[in-house]
Amino acid sequence: MSPSPIVTGADGSAESLDAVRWAARAARLHGRPLEIRHALDFPALLAGGEVPPPEDMLDALRARGHRALRTAQELAGAQGMPDAVTRLDPDRAAQSLIEASRTAALLVVGASGRGRCAGPLAGSVAAAIGTHGRCDTVVVRGDRWDEPDADGPVVTGIDGSDTGRRVLATALAEARAREVPLVVLHAWADEPPAELDRQAVAEAGRRLLDARVPDTGDVEVARVVVPAHPRRELVERSAAAQLVVLGDRGRGGFPGLLLGSTAQALLHNAGCPVLLVRTAGPPVRP
Structure with missing residues (x-):
């Protein structure tokens, strides 16, 4: 059985092309196939929710989608993935990628795309996938990762929760594959009481x-304990990192909580790509 793919979206924006480049490099690094999707967003064109648009309008959208996919496929080829599979999907972008997450190994999206508003916040598609995706998800932020001499560490946080073991294992695997150090951070209080x-x-x-962080011998590991706000500390360290790895929920998470506060803060403010590890249930597929 072939390995499950890394899936990304291409809408023609600069942010989505960053995501394609990042996803192609990750697919090559981990030996996985790459799938690139373009969502046509036909549901948004139904007048009154019922009347379909003219066929020539749909044809124009399909033609634009094929152009976006050709550009993305050429870009993936330049990153060493010439056999990337492309797919036009009539659905909305978020729904298309969330559906793909049921069988994907990893989803990769840009921080924002078409329809984005000015500012640093993650776009609606990135936020929706970060919240509702079924597999691990990367939101590509910043541009230092794309520099030829990028050698920053992989950074992760550990809070003592059982789900943190999966996050740590993912962070170790990413640091090993990239041949860079791993920084494991324990920021032990959001607001430390004065009498503590x-x-x-x-x-x-x-x-x-x-106790939690092993000496692997092949990955340089820095263990860092700081009396600081975890979100602020991770955001600051992301400026010099090439990847931050987090769980989608932390120790304070509960079944109804879709995305933890630390994950939300990093999705909107990190200076590098953020990998959200799904901690509810087993990984989607090997």
């Missing part, structure tokens, strides 16, 4: 990292 024995809590954090 900070030294004792910091020592507990160090014991947690020593």
Whole structure:
């Protein structure tokens, strides 16, 4: 059975082409096929939700979609993935990619795309997939990862939750594949109470990292304990990283919580790509 693909979307925007480049490099790095989708968004054209648009309008959208896919496929080929599969989907972009996440190994999207508003916030498609995707998801942010001499570390956070083991394993695998160091951060308090024995809590954090983070021998690992706000610390460290790896929910998560506050903050503010590891249930497919 062939490995499940890395899936990305191409809408013609610069952000989506960044996602295609990142996804192609990841597919080559991990030995997976690449699938590139373009959503035609036909449901948005139904007048009153019922009356279909003229056929020549649909033909024009299909032609534009094929051009966007050709450009993306050529770009993927330049990254070492000449056999990327392309697909036109009549559905909306978010729905198309969420459906693909049922069998994909990884979804990769740009931070924003067509219809985006000015500013640093993640676009609606990235936010929807980050919240509702069924497999691990990368939102491509920043541009340092695309520099020829990019050698920043992979950064992850650990909070002591059981789901953190999967996040750590993913972060280790990414650091190993990229041949870069891994920084494992434990930021032990959002708002530390003044009366808290900070030294004792910091020592507990160090014991947690020593117990959870293995010495692999092939990945340089830095264990960092800081009495700081986890979201702020991760955002600051993302400026010099090539990838931040997070769980979609942390220790405070519960079944009804679709996306943790730290994950949301990084999706909107990180200076590098963010990999969200799905922590509810087993991975989608090998």
